[in-house]
Amino acid sequence: MPTMLEKATWLMERLRTPVTMRKLQEEWMYDPMNNYPGRPFDKKTFDNWRNYLAAYFGVDVEMVRFAGRKTLYCLKSAPGAGNARKWLINTVSVQNTLRENLTIRDRILLEDIPSSGDVLKTVLDAVKQNRLIRFDYEDYWEDPITVTMQPYFVKLYRQHWKVIGPLDDGKIESIRSYALDTDRMKNLRVLDEKFIYPEDFSPEDFMADCIGTATFPTKASKPKDVIILAWEKVNLYLKHTPLHRSQRILYDCPEDGYTIFCYRLHPNEDFYQEVCRYGNYMEVLSPNDVREEMMKIIKGMENEYAGLSRAECKKKVPSVQELKSLITVE
Numbered sequence: 467m468p469t470m471l472e473k474a475t476w477l478m479e480r481l482r483t484p485v486t487m488r489k490l491q492e493e494w495m496y497d498p499m500n501n502y503p504g505r506p507f508d509k510k511t512f513d514n515w516r517n518y519l520a521a522y523f524g525v526d527v528e529m530v531r532f533a534g535r536k537t538l539y540c541l542k543s544a545p546g547a548g549n550a551r552k553w554l555i556n557t558v559s560v561q562n563t564l565r566e567n568l569t570i571r572d573r574i575l576l577e578d579i580p581s582s583g584d585v586l587k588t589v590l591d592a593v594k595q596n597r598l599i600r601f602d603y604e605d606y607w608e609d610p611i612t613v614t615m616q617p618y619f620v621k622l623y624r625q626h627w628k629v630i631g632p633l634d635d636g637k638i639e640s641i642r643s644y645a646l647d648t649d650r651m652k653n654l655r656v657l658d659e660k661f662i663y664p665e666d667f668s669p670e671d672f673m674a675d676c677i678g679t680a681t682f683p684t685k686a687s688k689p690k691d692v693i694i695l696a697w698e699k700v701n702l703y704l705k706h707t708p709l710h711r712s713q714r715i716l717y718d719c720p721e722d723g724y725t726i727f728c729y730r731l732h733p734n735e736d737f738y739q740e741v742c743r744y745g746n747y748m749e750v751l752s753p754n755d756v757r758e759e760m761m762k763i764i765k766g767m768e769n770e771y772a773g774l775s776r777a778e779c780k781k782k783v784p785s786v787q788e789l790k791s792l793i794t795v796e
Contacts, residue, residue, distance in 0.1 A: 468499045474518040475558045484530050484538035498566065585646045585654055586620070589629045592656045593617045596663050598634060601654040603644055613644065616661040619669035621679050628679040636661060643679045677710055678736025689730050693752040698723035700747040709740060738763060
């Protein structure tokens, strides 16, 4: 028996573009979710679905053209609908699609996502109540610490949820981000102590000049205009999936297979990792300090492969032949 969520999502998926009531009913009559095959839904059922969409997703169903039986219906986002709501809608939509295709589940491969369900729920409860949280944090490259912070907001980036906010002193300059992975965040608890969330603080504005979740001290410096050359086919990919919201094309040369993009952002750690992802298909042209930092990273990688980095330590590393002998052939 399909749930109200599944049925409302079915309607939402079909209202992404204007459609007539007749078309909707025809599709429903022969949809596997219909418990009464061949029977269309009635007006009361349709109203129940649209009320559910308004209450749980913040989207309204509106008539965009009045023409009797040819009246068109489509979705209209409620004021303030943002990325979180879009993400929720898309997630539910994908879940519906997967549910409808369980017979081929062995042919649908999904990416493993670090466990964060219970931690995320606890953090979101603290965010809603404006309560401080405390936890033990074991980062991969730092000593374990105990953190007390004011959880301002959460952000999803590359399949990792992170909580972002200032430490217990409440200073904007102390804003940090911590992954909600259960192997790093432990002994999480919500404290009784509450904090005042600044009315003039906007998470979207705070992260607007950054890629990923690496935070940047407010007003520590202005974002930079970064110019990047991307070769085919990375340039085509970036045109479809921008590296950053500020992306714009400065110069496009299809005949030679490259595009020059400009970004206004803080070159944080996540930025350099993104550039490294594309290897020699991407080159930072300006500013000089960002270009030099990329050259330093590339030089470090070259030294690593040449055996120049950590040379003394590498003398203790087993040989390739020894390592191959450890490989278990199944």
